[in-house]
Amino acid sequence: MNGAEVITEIEQAGGKIWIEGDRLKFRDTPARLVPAIREHKAALLALLKGQRSTPPASVDSEPDMPPQSAPATVFCGQCVRFQPGTTSLGIGVCLATTNGLPPKEQRGYRAAFPMAPRRCPEYAGSLA
Secondary structure (H helix, E strand, C coil): CCHHHHHHHHHHCCCEEEEECCEEEEECCCHHHHHHHHHCHHHHHHHHHHHCCCCCHHHHCCCCCCCCCCCCEEEHHHCCCEECCCCCCCCEEECCCCCCCCCCCCCCCCCECCCCEEECCCCCCCCC
16 A cells, blocks of 8 residues: 555545644544554655645534533423422422433432422423
8 A cells, every 4th residue: 555545545434634734634534544644654745745735624613513511400390391299299200201200410310309409401491
């Protein structure tokens, strides 16, 4: 395998290879091709310098997405998906899930209590 074949293999696998300054950069390249990149580094640099490749636009620009944040601490009773129960303890059900229990986090929740503080990804606004 020569440098041109390495570039072709990378591109066929959906990867990208380019140079920045005097350094070889690659992304989404199959692990099986990394030894070939190391072996043919000088040839790859020469080929890519001849093309004066730059990273593709999809590599330097990330999609415009709003920042993701962790769910706020809320109480089940504040959520419009909380259905109060008939017991004296106020145990209810969460209508956001199929089993009626609040969405699980690390250890999970056994019941939906109106005043139980949660970090709930399914929280849907306030009743008030």
